[in-house]
Amino acid sequence: MFEFITRRSFKFNLLVAIGLMMVLGILFFALLGVITHHNETLKVPDVRRKNVNEAIMLLEKAGFEADVRDSIYLDSLKALTVWEQQPEAGADVKVGRTIYLTINKVVPPMVAMPDLEGLTYRSAEMTLRSRRLNVGDTIYRPDFATNTVLQQLLGGKTIQPGKMIPEGSNITLVLSSGTGNVENPVPDLVGLTFLEARETLNASNLNLGTVLIDAGVTDTANAFVTKQIPALRNSLGEPNKVRAGESMDLWLGPVRPVRDTIFPDTSHE
Template sequence: MPALDQLKVKTKSVLKSITKRSFGFNLAVAVGSILLLGLLFFLSLGIITKHGDTLTVPDVYKKNVQEATMLLEKAGFNVDVRDSIYIDSIPALAVWEQTPEKGATVKVGRTIYLTINKVVPPMVAMPDLEGFTFRSAEMMLHALRLNVGDTIYKPDFATNTVLQQLLNGKPLKAGKMIPEGSNITLVLSSGTGNTENPAPDLVGLSFLEAKETLSASNLSVGIVLVDPNVTDTANAYVVKQDPMHRNNLNELNMVRAGESIDLWLSATKPVKDAGVAPPPKDSTPE
């Protein structure tokens, strides 16, 4: 008899034996089979999920990513580098953060997610901090992942405000792209001084010379009024200043460090007179 015919005969025989049994018996067999399969599944669930097999996560902070990966995989963990960040205080490609954290108890085969330090720092635009208070400037720098370097104090009327921002000792313009983690030096105002000195005589000096003179005296340029005929401000001449070097009584005007002097500029150098002569001494005979 061909094999196919034999299979048909056997199938008919099995079906015939099943149909001869009662419905209740067949139902009981089906329910029992399901319960048995369920029991086998739950008994093997612990083996499948490695229930009870736990490990303690090792500390890979500041380790090179390759070393950290080898250490974690050898301990029975999977590793996934999920993010990167730039921190100037740790080496490039060092682990900055791990999840789960060191010391955590987790199952064997758990994936440990790593955040590593970038090789090249990202560039960021330098903000304009002039006029900010020190606290506001510090918060702005930290928000951009920049650091406050040295602080230099200079007399000026606006106490504890930023007068200038420097990088590597050179003035730094707002908007210039610089690496994250750069140390920014802030020149801060220490307020006006207590000692009064004569106001410098700036009339007849070029604007550039006047600024240098004021800086040397710890004074600043106030309002600058420029004559319309001036084409080169730096080489324009100071024709008037406020406060003047001397008042109308030929007395010296006194200023304190940190104060400012207003300037009037012209393209024509002024002819300075001898000034107001001091009043003669009383020569009335006794």
């Protein structure tokens, strides 16, 4: 065959080669529609909430390819379950198109707990979502800074910023409801231990402000309140008033004070 080609002129061989290329080109473009499934579309089946292996099998059976492109963690969803698909269910796409799946992880990854205290509710919610954490319950407590986060809880206990917790955890937010509209008499804390004073403040929906501790105190919890601001009475001997959510400053000492020398009762003078 090689001798047959060499006996022909260059011009003849060139024309033959051009003719073969044209035939191959015509065949290629004629079969292009078949190769690319031109104008052949199918509806994408809904494989969400299905196990990933079952989802892939259904997609391949329907004429699609499947590929797991991402994963998340949701405690409300079974492990290895399809959470999201692209293109979405019901879309008309070409036969053989790859459907990308996002599945739920088997083991939740650990993420660092952010510091939410002092943030507004909206900012705290966005911060949690950026870490793939969820807002759980919201508890309101009187305080000056309305609708800001006062405390962050996990499982009913305070969770410190930076602590590693499972992704998808529900974080309870204690939010400020602002100060109350009703004024109540200032509670009498002088003579109580610091632990008793804090319990009294909590029961009165008041916050603990600045705490000044005497040098002689060795056990803060059992130290005694020797002074408070606001005081029980004003300079005219009239009872001072506070609203829920306001703060009280305390002075602590190692010895229980003598009450009548600290706050003499002037109400009958």
